[in-house]
Amino acid sequence: QKEVEQDPGPLSVPEGAIVSLNCTYSNSAFQYFMWYRQYSRKGPELLMYTYSSGNKEDGRFTAQVDKSSKYISLFIRDSQPSDSATYLCAMRQVSSGSARQLTFGSGTQLTVLP
Amino acid sequence: KAGVTQTPRYLIKTRGQQVTLSCSPISGHRSVSWYQQTPGQGLQFLFEYFSETQRNKGNFPGRFSGRQFSNSRSEMNVSTLELGDSALYLCASSLRDLTSATNEKLFFGSGTQLSVL
Numbered sequence: 266q267k268e269v270e271q272d273p274g275p276l277s278v279p280e281g282a283i284v285s286l287n288c289t290y291s292n293s294a295f296q297y298f299m300w301y302r303q304y305s306r307k308g309p310e311l312l313m314y315t316y317s318s319g320n321k322e323d324g325r326f327t328a329q330v331d332k333s334s335k336y337i338s339l340f341i342r343d344s345q346p347s348d349s350a351t352y353l354c355a356m357r358q359v360s361s362g363s364a365r366q367l368t369f370g371s372g373t374q375l376t377v378l379p
Numbered sequence: 380k381a382g383v384t385q386t387p388r389y390l391i392k393t394r395g396q397q398v399t400l401s402c403s404p405i406s407g408h409r410s411v412s413w414y415q416q417t418p419g420q421g422l423q424f425l426f427e428y429f430s431e432t433q434r435n436k437g438n439f440p441g442r443f444s445g446r447q448f449s450n451s452r453s454e455m456n457v458s459t460l461e462l463g464d465s466a467l468y469l470c471a472s473s474l475r476d477l478t479s480a481t482n483e484k485l486f487f488g489s490g491t492q493l494s495v496l
Binding site: 310372 | 469488489
């Protein structure tokens with residue numbers, strides 16, 4: 266079983282819809298949670314960065330972390346065709362050595378239809 | 380401010396050959412990490428360099444190696460290429476090394492797409 270599980274999709278929604286993307290994880294030592302957006306033929310771009318449990322909002326994006334359930338979410342409001350990309354969740358532990366490297370989900374491919 | 384630059388963007392090699400990929404981090408960033416991305420395995424950590432020293436290494440064979448120069452630029456080398464090495468190789472930079480900084484953020488380049496025939 267992978268440490269981080271993410272539904273690969275693909276997910277198609279109409280423009281203006283609210284999108285919910287999710288990851289579950291098994292390692293309770295993860296403390297930092299990130300969402301990256303990756304366009305085709307590009308590297309991942311950092312979208313949201315949160316520490317421990319709670320919500321964080323940035324424009325149309327909201328990141329939620331529920332450590333008790335080992336579950337994180339990214340919500341996109343008023344989705345736009347330009348949001349069409351692969352969304353990757355990533356996590357880090359607060360400990361020494363290689364455990365501080367990022368562990369990524371496999372990514373969810375999102376298409377927003379005009 | 381220029382982002383992370385990776386060269387070349389595309390490479391085609393044959394089995395048994397070796398390849399060198401280059402990464403220039405964001406100005407002022409001293410840590411460079413390398414990742415391999417494939418459709419089946421997703422993003423997997425290769426290694427991290429900080430101040431010309433390898434700080435961490437992922438679970439890859441010794442055919443994968445790297446180095447970092449005094450200007451923080453980094454190179455990654457893969458020897459004796461195998462078909463399974465076909466992947467997008469991503470470089471990411473951060474201001475500080477990930478082993479000591481708890482909240483460091485990674486910024487990725489566009490990657491080098493390597494195809495092994």
